[in-house]
Amino acid sequence: MKKEFLIIVSILFILTITVHYKEFLEYPLEQITALATSGAYGLGALHPIIFSLIIYLLLWVPRLVIKLFRKKSQ
Numbered sequence: 001m002k003k004e005f006l007i008i009v010s011i012l013f014i015l016t017i018t019v020h021y022k023e024f025l026e027y028p029l030e031q032i033t034a035l036a037t038s039g040a041y042g043l044g045a046l047h048p049i050i051f052s053l054i055i056y057l058l059l060w061v062p063r064l065v066i067k068l069f070r071k072k073s074q
Contacts (some may be wrong), residue, residue, distance in 0.1 A: 011059075012052040 017024065023031040040047040 007059075008052060011055050011062050012048060013056065015052060016048060
């Protein structure tokens with residue numbers, strides 16, 4: 001559980017830095033405080049969490065398939 005949480009937080013951090021790198025380099029505190037009023041894709045302040053969970057699920061499916069194949073080969 002702890003490992004999975006770390007993966008989700010890492011995805012959130014990587015997505016945040018790659019998508020909003022310019023804003024975080026120029027004015028990071030304003031970017032963080034503006035999150036409460038954001039209207040990204042109609043998702044509002046929850047959009048970073050939703051996008052992170054989508055990416056996590058996209059990465060989880062191949063991990064599950066690999067895990068299943070490893071169990072069958074043993």
